[in-house]
Amino acid sequence: MEDKELLAKFAHPESRNLAFNQLVRKYQQKVYWHIRKMVIDHEDADDLTQEVFIKVWKNLETFRQDAKLYTWLYRIATNECLTFLSSKKRKFFLPLHDVTAELIQKVEASPELAGDEIQLKLQKAILRLPDKQRLVFNMKYFDELKYEEISEILGTSVGALKASYHIAVKKIEEYIQQD
Template sequence: MNANELFNKIVKEYSERIWWTARRFVNSHDDADDLTQDIFLKIWTALPSFRGEAQLFTWVYRIAVNEAMDRLRREKVRAALRFASLDAEMEKRIDNDPWFDGTPAQRALSKAVAALPEKQRQVFILRYYDEMPYEEMSQVLETSVGSLKASYHIAREKVEAVLKEAAAELNL
């Protein structure tokens, strides 16, 4: 299989899943579209270095998560230069999302996840939204399963606490 064929296979098999992951990180349809294109451009450029030492899925996903985190870090710096907070901007983005058609509780969940520290956010998105097994996640994030489980547990507790507060405010 040559590079083009492999790349097309990756697009066909993983593009939708990667888009959903990107969507969870950036909380915007247009930004997720942009980020997904950046991810696949990175995949295309890095293809010669893929020697099959990792599974294709974990290799692709690792690039996706790293690109998403890089993008968020750049956004954080740009927000700081405007004396703004990325957390506040994310909340606004979630509130004004024209492609969101869910419940207030789901919106509160998105906000709670967006407010998590970097590592916990990664783990929560991959575990809760993408339903990725810990063993796979361990290869994607290059972290031990035990550490991932601990991160997920802490993240879940934080999210639950925020949701309880939000539920009280919304009288749910």
């Protein structure tokens, strides 16, 4: 079902629940994996995905439709990830490298994420990136979003995103070539 149809159904009280359920079915997996690539842990990703859809439920009526629905969802998911990671660092008074080490341990322990040796090394390299660079890299490389779409989601210029992605790729290449 097209997003415009879902939004039109959501606008009517009698079809609101059905429309929201269809929206969740359509986007839940994409939102979950977007979050999971950032927070790594399944339980955290699951909780954050639920938080995202709670926010969507509460705010869908005010969605202006000047952006695409999925970019709006990604923006909410991205903000939830950044808030979660930031609060985790503050809550445990952890320096960035300790949070990165914790996430790397979770990648190594997770069969869905670890993959083969090369895939594991890529994941470790990605986790060493600053959060926002990691977001840009994940959205461009894994989610195959266009820079214009990422720009809408993150509220950053296309030029800055291209630079950020290029720097992220260089850092990843350097890490992978270290051995």
